[in-house]
Amino acid sequence: MGRISIREFYDDDLDAVVGLWWEARASSEHPVYSLNEVTASCREDHAVVAVHDGKVIAAAVGRAAHAQGWIVFFGISEHSRSENVSGKLLDALERKMAPLGLSTLSVLIPEGGRLDLLTSNGFQSRDALRYLERQMPVQRRELELLKDVGGRILPRHLWEKVAGMRGEKQLLEERLVAPLAEPDLADRYGVVPPRAVMLFGPPGTGKTTFAKAIASRLDWPFVEVFPSRLGDGNTSMAATLRSVFERIGELEHGVVFIDEVEEIASQRSDPPTPTQGVTNELLKIVADFRDRDGMLLICATNFVRGLDAALMRHGRFDYVLPIGLPDAEARGAIWRRYVPEEIAHDIDFAGLVAHSDGLTPADIEYAARRASQDALARALRAQHDGAAGELGASGERIHASQRPTDLSTSDYLEALSHTRATISDEQQQSFLEDIETLARL
Known part of the structure; x- marks a missing residue:
């Protein structure tokens, strides 16, 4: 058997690395990283290969993320596996990435992968770890x-x-x-x-x-x-x-x-x-x-x-x-979206839901925002009246009844009384007729 040499990855080695990836995919050691990620790291990050008789028989590909290095791909031809090859390959990749100031070199392997090829070369298995991934919506x-x-x-x-x-x-x-x-x-x-x-x-x-x-x-x-x-x-x-x-x-x-x-x-x-x-x-x-x-x-x-x-x-x-008017559950959720959290425990949401039957989400939003705006206006007037009182001749402190008050259920009900429903009874009836004649469920 000829001598096995370890060297840096060349562009001409790409086909061989792809072949190793597909060989791993066909076995129980399904690669964690996609072929696109592996080939991209070969070109842009760090990679070394093992060569025997001019043929690439193994490859290790890595990339750095801050102070941590990751082995993106570690593949050895089925007919060339030995701890000697894996050890030399991993050492070479480590030396290549050492100048980056990495604190650890990590690797993810699938169930059924050859742990011994890694643990015999200084890698420690961390228990109770799970690998999760999420595809990006847009490439x-x-x-x-x-x-x-x-x-x-x-x-x-x-x-x-x-x-x-x-x-x-x-x-x-x-x-x-x-x-x-x-x-x-x-x-x-x-x-x-x-x-x-x-x-x-x-x-x-x-x-x-x-x-x-x-x-x-x-x-x-x-x-x-x-x-x-x-x-x-x-x-x-x-x-x-x-x-x-x-x-x-x-x-x-x-x-x-x-x-x-x-x-x-x-x-x-x-x-x-x-x-x-x-x-x-x-x-x-x-x-x-x-x-x-x-x-x-x-x-x-x-x-x-x-x-x-x-x-x-x-x-x-x-x-x-x-898509029709919101039901009671939906109306309750809409109200809770616009009522400030700090006063929500004092609000009668069931009453607001009942009084907003027949309103659209936009109608409910209008009523909620109107109530908030009216409360803010009251607070500003109270502050103005209080400041005027302090500057006056009496010098009396502002009474509690004069202080700005929080929003209450009655404020929202008052706003509802001024809210005109977007959908008329005639429009709602037309919608129900359209469901009967045109809907396709």
Whole structure:
């Protein structure tokens, strides 16, 4: 057997390292780091190889994170394993990374990996440690593209923050989220993941909130397309819409949201209206989305019965889902969002929920903010009156009754009495009729 030599990694060694990675993947020692990460560290960080008869038989790849070094990949050909090779390889990598001032050199190995090759070379096993990882929603190459199309990564847990509305959430979870998040499970039951969904309901009922919550639940980028911004005077609305979606189509995953879609998808007529061309373009875009994996188009409208009939035809949108007024549980959660924590224990939330029946989330927010603003105004007046009293001839201290008071339930009820409901009885009745005639669950 010829002599085994250890040397630095050369670019020509990359194919051999890739081969070692795939060999490890095929065995019980599935590499912890992806092939992309390993090859990137070979080029940009630190790597050494073991060579026998001109052939690379082993490799160790490392990277530094502050004062800690990590072995990204440690692979030895199945036919060349020996403690001698592993020891020399690990020592060489350590010497190469030593000038970085590292305090430790660490390695993660999968269940079934050869611990002895590491423990015999000075590595100590730490018990009760678990390796966890989380995929980034957007890869680095997509960051500029996402910024270009006006997209963003939404905070996690928005789905959980949509309190109440259990029926709507269950429907969205079963129809949208589950098939997209677990495509293998959906395939087992013959479920085709949705590609386009229409949300409809009266204004202010939270359709945008639900769209964002779906993107957060899927951990996909959220891109909102605004119909009002499509016309710039230089190009047609249809051309602008097509250009925007061509750029969005370069993303690997994404939830694309068009609010108030009726602005570009109203009933076409004869003679043609100025928006008829953009309606035709939207129909093509919906058809294109149906051929894309990893993308979901969500449209929202306040006037579902005014949409073009071709857009609402079967085969365009997988589901047409109603989003109505918040139920009691949801109203309670909305109130708690706007009532200051330090006074929440003194507030009759059950009473506020009962008196806000029939209001939208935006209506409740208005009432809560009005109550807070009125309380602030009282506090400022009390401070002013108190200061004036101190400067007056009496010199008396301000009485407790004159001090600023905290918000109370009566303040919120008073604000509610001045809050006009966004949704009239007629609109609510029309919404219920639309559910019967147009909803597709």
